[in-house]
Amino acid sequence: MLKWMVWTLPVAIVFIAAFLLIVGLTIWGHYRTPRIRKGFLRITTDRGDRVYIAYISFAAFMILWIALADAMLYVGTGIGVALAAIILKWG
Amino acid sequence: MKTRNNKAWFLVLPVILVVSFTALIPLMTVANYALQDVFSPDNRLFVGMKWFYDITNDPLIIDAFQRSFQFSIQALLIQIPLGIAIARIMPKSGWKASAALVAVSIPLIIPFNVIGSTWLIFSRKDIGLGGFLLNKLFDFDFTSDPKDGWGLILAVDVWHWTPLVVLLVYAGLRSIPQAYYQAAAIDGASSFAVFRYVELPKLRRVLLIALLLRFMDSFMIYTEPFVITGGGPGDATTFASILLTNIAVGQFDVGRAGAYSLIFFLLIQIMSFIFYTVLTLQDREEETKTK
């Protein structure tokens, strides 16, 4: 049934992690309504918004890194994670 | 204010399940494709980020994205001013207004491929009215001259979608109270001043919607160039969707198509986010104003 989806471990991990993240955020949001604030992005965001922006920024940065830098994927990942963290904290 | 009620989740649940089936499962599959060399479900090889390096360094693909981007910008530059101009002279009341609304909407409800095949014949220099006239005037031939091919697809997009801008702007104009115009008339404002200081501020919201919707749809244009030019002459009108479709269901090059799709999807996510932020930003501003 699921064979046609040609599963690989990394994709499975990414999607399970994303799923758990969303469930976690939902439960957290249920007990503590997220505070809406304005960070250096100049738009009002709540917790979920920032997670989404960080996620998308990370992905976009990785694509750019792959396009422009030929190797050193780990360095790129490191910078990407740092970027995402900055958005999460101060975005 | 809306009532807070988490039971509303149950009302939304069916939609989530259906959209997950039609959107999320394919997306997961695409992600799987992007990391492998798939010969068949039983015979496949994990290749890591290979396809991503491949795609982002492939001039064909980069060109296609740039083309789509340029095309969208040019389409907007023509459609938005033209749409505003037409909406301003549209009849505002009586049966004429109804007739005008219907007439303007017609291009929007024609199937994309019918628009394609109509324009294909219409623009042929030997047997089509438009192509015949243009050929006499400017030596127009969209089958051999890349510039003409590009121009034709742009013209088709303008013909197809300017009505959308007209409808939105028209709806925006109708919501401006007559008192505003009267006040402007007292000041003896010129037609341009009325547009600039009365209409434009009120149109901001509909124009933003028109801008973003039009940009997105022009960026993903597929059917018209597929039918009319087939991506040519050369690859002058090979836009991002056309190239992706060729790679995916033309060549069945699963891995490359997967990586390509993910990058395409990411771009759309970013643009959708901008769209949504702009829309809700307006809502919030209006809310604070009324308070």
Place this chain on the structure above:
Amino acid sequence: MSKSQTLVKGAFSPQKKKRSLPWSGTIFWLVIAIWMVPVVWLILMSVRPSVDILSNFEVIPSRFTFDGYRDFILKDMWYKAYLNSLTYSTLNTIFSVTLALPAAYAFSRFSFTGDKHLFFWLLTNRMAPAAVFLLPFYNMYNAVGLFDKTLGVAIAHMLFNVPLAVWILEGFISGIPRQVDETAAIDGYSLPKFFIKIFLPMIRSGIGVTAFFCFMFSWVELLIARTITSTDAKPISAAMTRTVSSAGTDWTLLSTAGVMTIIPGVLAIWFVRKYIAKGFALGRV
């Protein structure tokens, strides 16, 4: 008060007319006339013999034929494809609107954990390019046995039509004051009963418009419908593009098919003309 109002009206109505150019009405209809030329061209092609279309350039046809319309009705391939398209568009419309109604109501009336993010997620699916989903769709519909079935196309098109329906309906529902819901609740209506007996009739124009847009977008879509069908459920748009690419195209028949595909939309558009901007703007105007 009424005196001052008439005063204002009398004083400014001539000014108001000055606002628009005297010829604007004429220019508008001229623009419309130019805009309609390709449509007229299509209609003319559908009544000209195929030989004439391909050999002579003429603005006014010299010979007329209704072979295209006869063939369209009599030839299996064409009317079947047409019926296929009608079937899946209708099915899709029913599914999409039925699913979207409760969800749109929830988004409009309640706030719940993650509501804004869900609403946004729906939008991203409306915006997603069909090309991205082709390969997995092809494999998925094969795997679940919905390949080359009209039901399969109807479900596949829910990808963009369910989000569309939710967004448009939410726009319409938000236009109905919340007091209606509250009054009904005080009168002892349960939510489902209130929804069916009172609320649905109130938003029937919104439902009509949403149905129109779901049908339209399913009807005009080519890429997905073509990819997940082959012969049995082949849509009219695919039948048309396949003839274009093959040699010896019967342009009369093709134009006839084109005219026939415009007809459902033109028939419906009159009824939704007031809301058409709202529909295209996803309910945000």
